[in-house]
Amino acid sequence: MKVCVFGAGNMGARIAEVFLTHDHEVTLVDIKDEFLAGGVKRIEGDLNFLVRKEKMTAERVADLLGNHLKTSTDRNVASDADFVIEVILENMELKKDLLRDLDKICPEHTIFASNTSALSITEMAASIPHRSDKFIGCHFFNPAQIMKLVEVTRAMQTSDESFKFAYDLMTSLDKIPVAVHEGPGFVVNRILIPMMNEAIGIYADGLASPSDIDIAMQNGAGMKSGPLHTADLVGHDVNLAIMETLYRETGDPKYRPHPLLRKMVRAGWLGQKTGKGFFTYDGPFGKEVPGGDLTVR
């Protein structure tokens, strides 16, 4: 199947990798060549890791990267796509603008998906009225090449055929799909992101260091990764956008983004992707530097 992934960032590159390693023809699209190069580098790094672990041969990696993965900065490459998934910034207007263009570019049969964390699938579907039945949320989790869950989220307009197509497609990618209806944050983020926001508040109140908050939740609540490490992995711009969506959509003050989360975004301390968040990393997407807990409130 021909798959176009829009957005070569944190999530898009890894979603492209999942399709690639399951024998689809993949085109990764972003607005700048440097972003595409960064995405391809991450895919290459993951596949070479599999070679070192003897889970993939070097020949297969060369074939996948050389013959089955393309990159482009031109939206028109989606003109023969069977499936497109948008993985661009968490901004409704940007997403709608892309979808309206793709609606004109793609063939009639193309199924459209969004990897949005919390925005309305129904509102996105409504922006492409004559194809809204073919629009669905496929919410992968971070890191997408490893995490099994995909929330397959129906817009009010999504047809049963499109839902079944997406659900079966996710199963064929060795993912565990769950069926979800439209709602801010869907299932996981409605629980997870406010919990991270609370962890940020606990730190800002001076109760414990970032490391100790995570150790507490790992060993007291059975979490594999603590809330602040997870928040750094997701990216604080994404966390803030999700909290704002939950707050705006529900009007419930329990979803108010913590002011420190806002400050982190303003400082550009977005977590792993910029090399600094509640922990310090040796560069963008780098390894954690021991003892690098945030000390500013």
Ligand SMILES: NC(=O)c1ccc[n+]([C@@H]2O[C@H](COP(=O)([O-])OP(=O)(O)OC[C@H]3O[C@@H](n4cnc5c(N)ncnc54)[C@H](O)[C@@H]3O)[C@@H](O)[C@H]2O)c1
């Ligand atoms: N970060 C996470 O843990 C996570 C998890 C699940 C879902 N998501 C969702 O996935 C989406 C992307 O998040 P991310 O963390 O990968 O963001 P990111 O900032 O790492 O990447 C976004 C990419 O989209 C590109 N882009 C922007 N406009 C574009 C356009 N018109 N066409 C093509 N590319 C464009 C940007 O240049 C950037 O490379 C968001 O909707 C986010 O909510 C994120």
